[in-house]
Amino acid sequence: MTDEEHLMTMNRTGGRFDLNRIAAAFPETADTMLLDTYLTDRPEASIRVFRIYRDVPPHYHTQCDEVLHVLSGEGTFWIDDPAEEAPFVPGHLLVFPRRAVHAVPRILRDPVIFLAIDTPRRAPDDVVFVNPAEGTPSGFIKSI
Numbered sequence: 001m002t003d004e005e006h007l008m009t010m011n012r013t014g015g016r017f018d019l020n021r022i023a024a025a026f027p028e029t030a031d032t033m034l035l036d037t038y039l040t041d042r043p044e045a046s047i048r049v050f051r052i053y054r055d056v057p058p059h060y061h062t063q064c065d066e067v068l069h070v071l072s073g074e075g076t077f078w079i080d081d082p083a084e085e086a087p088f089v090p091g092h093l094l095v096f097p098r099r100a101v102h103a104v105p106r107i108l109r110d111p112v113i114f115l116a117i118d119t120p121r122r123a124p125d126d127v128v129f130v131n132p133a134e135g136t137p138s139g140f141i142k143s144i
Contacts, residue, residue, distance in 0.1 A: 014040060019049060023071055023113045026051040026144065034141040036116070046121040050141070052112040056104040057134035058082075061096070063126045064118040068094040073112030077104050101130055 017039050026035055036050035049071070070092045077094060078085045079102045087108075088094060094114075096102045104112070116122075125137040 019071060019115060022049045023051070023111070026111065026113065029053065030142070032139055032142045033135065035144050036141055037144050041121060043121055045117065045119045048116045048118070048122075050114055050116060052104060052107060052114075055107060058101050058103040058130040059127050059135065059140075060099050060101045060130075061118075061122060061126045062099060062128060064120055064122040065098050066096040066122065067117040067119075068096070069115040069117075070094070071113045071115055073107065074109040075104055075107045075112055077102060 022037060022039075025037075030051075030053045033054055033056055034050050034052050036048045039047040039049065052073075052075075070088050070090050072090055074087065074089050076085050076087050079094075079096060079100050082103070082105075085105060124141060124143065127135070127137050127140045129135040129140075
């Protein structure tokens with residue numbers, strides 16, 4: 001069994017994941033704001049790696065809390081108040097409680113890649129844009 005096949009057999013139950021290799025596999029461009037890949041996917045929690053391809057407008061999630069560990073890249077984010085915009089860099093941990101409006105208004109250095117832990121599981125369509133004209137669930141994220 002190849003490493004890739006082993007990774008795919010482990011993605012629902014647990015295992016060992018090479019986050020650097022997973023991050024390096026994201027393409028340079030995407031049609032959606034984000035691309036992600038699930039490492040674990042259970043009703044009580046999901047763990048994903050995702051890359052942001054463009055600034056992300058204000059939005060929130062109705063079904064889960066989202067914890068993000070910055071693996072690479074730099075940018076700015078805010079939670080609940082745009083006046084509180086702050087930078088993020090690799091090694092930072094960002095915590096977005098369920099229903100907290102948040103945004104990534106500026107990408108300063110690509111690629112911006114996060115390790116996400118969602119409790120409970122974040123369904124791919126669980127995103128509500130404050131201004132519906134700025135995005136839809138199908139234009140927000142797609143799995144690779």
